[in-house]
Amino acid sequence: xDCGDVYLDGVRLTGLSxxxxxxxxxxxxxxxxxxxxxxxxxxxxxxxxxPLELNNRLDAAGTKRANDLxxxxxxxxxxxxxxxxxxxxxxxxxxxxRALVHDPGLVLADEPTGNLDNxxxxxxxxxxxxxxxxxxxxxxxVTHSTEAAAYADRxxxxxxxxxxxxxxKE
Numbered sequence: 001x002d003c004g005d006v007y008l009d010g011v012r013l014t015g016l017s018x019x020x021x022x023x024x025x026x027x028x029x030x031x032x033x034x035x036x037x038x039x040x041x042x043x044x045x046x047x048x049x050x051p052l053e054l055n056n057r058l059d060a061a062g063t064k065r066a067n068d069l070x071x072x073x074x075x076x077x078x079x080x081x082x083x084x085x086x087x088x089x090x091x092x093x094x095x096x097x098r099a100l101v102h103d104p105g106l107v108l109a110d111e112p113t114g115n116l117d118n119x120x121x122x123x124x125x126x127x128x129x130x131x132x133x134x135x136x137x138x139x140x141x142v143t144h145s146t147e148a149a150a151y152a153d154r155x156x157x158x159x160x161x162x163x164x165x166x167x168x169k170e
Contacts, residue, residue, distance in 0.1 A: 030108070036094070044078050048069070075093055
């Protein structure tokens, strides 16, 4: 089967216009990319609050949430730092905080540890797992890493165009 409708939070996404889909993504989904996608001319703080600004939610509650997340990812005090002055692990932690700051119901992570060494990757995965579970968020993680997949409650594989559920080994 290669057709159908996609619903998220009770909204039929396939029925939305391009601009409505863009607004829906901006409000309801957090994205974490393999290459971090931090804006190099913005500081850590400016990168972090960008989703709040785009959603007109940069108020006292949003600012507190941003500060709390920055503390949770271990980067309090680095607000004025530019991305090129951060390690890969620190950049990915900013990206995780940015994906969560606007309180999305769904977080999509594309190979979030692909550009990190093994130890830093494990730390980032543990942080991502803790922050999304703690906040009651849904996380869809795309990865080739069996170590990353081990964090999942359910594991699926895409093989020859077919999505199959794999049994998780206990």
